[in-house]
Every structure is written in C-alpha cells, then in structure tokens.
Amino acid sequence: MSPFQGEDTGSIPVSRFWITVVAMKNAILVHGTCDEDEYFDEQYPSMSNSHWFPWLQKQLLVRRIHTSTPEMPDAYAPDYAKWKKEFERYDITESTILAGHSCGGGFLVRWLSENPVSVRQVVLVAPWLDPFRLKTTDFFEFTIDKELLSRADKLVVYVSDDDDKDILKSVEIIQSQLGRIMTKHFTGMGHFTEEAMGKSDFPELLHEIVGKVGKN
Numbered sequence: 001m002s003p004f005q006g007e008d009t010g011s012i013p014v015s016r017f018w019i020t021v022v023a024m025k026n027a028i029l030v031h032g033t034c035d036e037d038e039y040f041d042e043q044y045p046s047m048s049n050s051h052w053f054p055w056l057q058k059q060l061l062v063r064r065i066h067t068s069t070p071e072m073p074d075a076y077a078p079d080y081a082k083w084k085k086e087f088e089r090y091d092i093t094e095s096t097i098l099a100g101h102s103c104g105g106g107f108l109v110r111w112l113s114e115n116p117v118s119v120r121q122v123v124l125v126a127p128w129l130d131p132f133r134l135k136t137t138d139f140f141e142f143t144i145d146k147e148l149l150s151r152a153d154k155l156v157v158y159v160s161d162d163d164d165k166d167i168l169k170s171v172e173i174i175q176s177q178l179g180r181i182m183t184k185h186f187t188g189m190g191h192f193t194e195e196a197m198g199k200s201d202f203p204e205l206l207h208e209i210v211g212k213v214g215k216n
Helices: 053-061 080-087 103-114 165-178 203-210
Strands: 017-019 026-030 066-068 096-101 119-125 152-160 182-186 213-215
Touching: 026 053, 026 103, 053 066, 053 203, 080 103, 096 103, 096 203, 103 119, 119 203, 152 165, 152 203, 182 203
Parallel strands: 026 066, 026 096, 096 119, 119 152, 152 182
Antiparallel strands: 017 213
C-alpha cells in the first residue's frame, strides 16, 4: 500500500535518485502569506524557509533540478506588483516547474494568466485567491486565462477536505474557469502547513514533481 494520501500517487524508494527526464532544468517554489506578527517575530523562519519549502528544495537539488525559493516582499501584506518583480528575476522557460502554496498558488494563476508563457509543470498547493477579499486589495483583481492549461504539460491542484472555506472556494473558482484540471484530494492535511501536517517533509509533492525516478 502506498504511504501517500491523495489520488494517483506511488511510493518512493529511500535511496539516492537521479532524474530520468533531463529537460527538467529548474523549479521555482512560491510561498504564501502570513500574519504581520508572525512575519516580524524572530522565532519564526522567513516564509521561503517555512513548512516544507527547505526540505523540498533540497530534495530537488540533489536530483539535479536547480530550485529557487524567492522571498516575496512583505508577505503579510502582499502586493502583486512587488511579487511580480521579484518572481521575474528568475528564469522561466518551457523546462520550468512552478509550485505555489496558498497565496503563492494564487499568484501563479494570475501571473500565468497575464503572461502567456509555456512551462513544464504547475502544482498549486491549497491555492488562495482571497475570494471574500478579507486580506488583499487588488492582488487578485484579474481574469483567469482559460487557455492556461494549454501552456503547461501538467497542472495539478492539491486540496485537503479540512482546509478553510476561502481555500475551498478558491479551488472551486479555479476548477470552474479551467475545466477538467487534475485535482488531488487529501484528508486531514489542513492548509498543508507544518503544523497541520505534523511534519516538514512533503513526499507526495516531491513525487508529483519528479515523477518516475531511478537509483543513481
């Protein structure tokens, strides 16, 4: 039996790996937002170093996928223009893998809708579009490009049944605009944070990104 939750997953051997698809050249992981108190509290790591981001970055690096985790400006009060400027410092090509968590997932939906580039893969983990406009102003004032799916080899959405209603609503919006996208449903994973998951690794997401792997 697979140790992973969700649909269409498989087990990953515990030894070293190498990528069988050489076209996977780089990955960009985009974090989400947080409260102002957490942002300025020295006891918490920076957003790009929180939850499963450090673990996933390392796992991809040892598989020879150059991986960046940009620190988006003022994560407690996200400003799209600032995030866009930071994000576009990185190479984004047909071989790029994009993964976004929460607000980072929503950011990717907007950026890809407004910038018709082709990428290799997009994974949206609990994507957030602030559907009730409780936190952002114009961050998510955009129209989802219905052709977005045609510019990615693969687009997957991760959602847990016990996440907040604004996340579930955001996923519903994305599904309604993009049609039959691949959605993987989890149980008891909350907002896919370290606290909710009870761990800082995310093997399901690693497997999603690397696909078939082999021993080095």
